[in-house]
Amino acid sequence: MQEFYDTRAPNPPTRAILIGVKLRDNLLHETEESLQELRQLAETAGIEVVCETIQPRNIPNPTYFIGEGKVEELKPLIEEFNADAVIFDEELSPGQNRNLERAFDVTTIDRTGLILQVFAQRALTKEARLQVALAQLEYALPRLTRMWTHLSRLATGGGGSRRLRGPGETQLEMDRRWVRRNIGHVRKALKAVEKQRHVQRRNRSEKIKVSLVGYTNAGKSTLFNRLAGETVLAEDKLFATLDSTTRKVNLPQKQQILLSDTVGFIKKLPHQLVEAFKATLEEVSEADLLLHVVDASHPEAEAQIAAVDVVLEELDATQIPMVMAFNKIDRLKNEEGLQILRNRYPDALSISAQRGDGIADLVDALAHRFGERGTALSLSIPYTDGQALDLLYKHGTVLDTEYTDEAVHVKVRLPSRYLKSVSQFLVSS
Ligand SMILES: Nc1nc2c(ncn2[C@@H]2O[C@H](COP(=O)(O)OP(=O)(O)OP(=O)(O)O)[C@@H](O)[C@H]2O)c(=O)[nH]1
Numbered sequence: 001m002q003e004f005y006d007t008r009a010p011n012p013p014t015r016a017i018l019i020g021v022k023l024r025d026n027l028l029h030e031t032e033e034s035l036q037e038l039r040q041l042a043e044t045a046g047i048e049v050v051c052e053t054i055q056p057r058n059i060p061n062p063t064y065f066i067g068e069g070k071v072e073e074l075k076p077l078i079e080e081f082n083a084d085a086v087i088f089d090e091e092l093s094p095g096q097n098r099n100l101e102r103a104f105d106v107t108t109i110d111r112t113g114l115i116l117q118v119f120a121q122r123a124l125t126k127e128a129r130l131q132v133a134l135a136q137l138e139y140a141l142p143r144l145t146r147m148w149t150h151l152s153r154l155a156t157g158g159g160g161s162r163r164l165r166g167p168g169e170t171q172l173e174m175d176r177r178w179v180r181r182n183i184g185h186v187r188k189a190l191k192a193v194e195k196q197r198h199v200q201r202r203n204r205s206e207k208i209k210v211s212l213v214g215y216t217n218a219g220k221s222t223l224f225n226r227l228a229g230e231t232v233l234a235e236d237k238l239f240a241t242l243d244s245t246t247r248k249v250n251l252p253q254k255q256q257i258l259l260s261d262t263v264g265f266i267k268k269l270p271h272q273l274v275e276a277f278k279a280t281l282e283e284v285s286e287a288d289l290l291l292h293v294v295d296a297s298h299p300e301a302e303a304q305i306a307a308v309d310v311v312l313e314e315l316d317a318t319q320i321p322m323v324m325a326f327n328k329i330d331r332l333k334n335e336e337g338l339q340i341l342r343n344r345y346p347d348a349l350s351i352s353a354q355r356g357d358g359i360a361d362l363v364d365a366l367a368h369r370f371g372e373r374g375t376a377l378s379l380s381i382p383y384t385d386g387q388a389l390d391l392l393y394k395h396g397t398v399l400d401t402e403y404t405d406e407a408v409h410v411k412v413r414l415p416s417r418y419l420k421s422v423s424q425f426l427v428s429s
């Protein structure tokens, strides 16, 4: 049996200095908000933030991203605050990452590295662990700095084979070789898990699929619990959910949908993660409708909507119809922010997943949407085809029936996806 891949860093940093860079094209408040989110990510990873600093720069310095003067300025601060890590709110090139780590002599990571670390800590199921492991390994391969060396020593299932250095091979080359080999192992293990998932999914292909999407911490799981009567984990932490859960939900007028809760998105979500989580995110890309949950009480709500759109694009999911729900309206201090959002998205609904406000309207909106899909049909079904009649009662709204000697004449409203199954009985539509 393949081991679970536990890719949490064995000695994660505990005290960090955060660095934001305001580049020419950014506004200061954007850099500040982004740094605030980086702090939340660090805290989620169990790292205490001891100091934060922002450097304005027109363009990144190729060697250090920040200027050499700033590097010198930071060295004594690392000592003074007794920090064991420096975290950048930007993506560093492997070279910049190495140069900085050499200059500071403490673990140096970027936003992507930190997000990967949070995912590694929060992944619970085998599939999520493997997906995170794959993203980490791909990311670490060109880096293999302090933060990542443990990945080259991942258990690869078959027990402890001895690590032997080939002739003329450096430690770094050997580590790279091990990481590459681990990537192969993880890919294979993931394939096996995904196969199971596909079998499960095939059984659902006929049903209407609705997937919750949204920025991390927007309230997706809370809404899922309210609609599905479930108790998946919902908490005030980034990336509380890393798996998907799917449940049947009955709407008024007898429609039944499959509702999925899944991983949340974030600004600059590492593409390695999107790639590795493609299977989990199929709940999104194969949905008939997306229910986009927005934390309307967040000052950055609009930017978060834009960040969700970026990921949806990466998933090829922008063509899927979407219902937008402005959540946490119980937390709003004033209506002003909500009004601006409402003006931009006039069709959105306002809800409080926690308190229950607006939920009935949301359910009605869903029911209405799927109700409209039904086409009115007249069918003549022989008594020998009981199954077809079952299908009509199960998925359609039967408007009228008339029993003759040979067949049942049925007038029914049926969603278009079932038309093919009954087309042979069609009298008129
Ligand atoms: N005040 C208020 N808090 C809410 C509401 N909905 C969710 N929350 C809180 O917001 C936090 C995040 O909720 P989750 O449901 O875990 O959010 P999520 O979108 O699933 O987050 P991730 O899985 O981390 O991406 C929790 O502390 C919830 O209790 C709401 O309507 N009002």
Ligand SMILES: [Mg+2]
Binding pocket: 220, 221, 222, 233, 234, 240, 241, 262
């Ligand atoms: Mg969640």
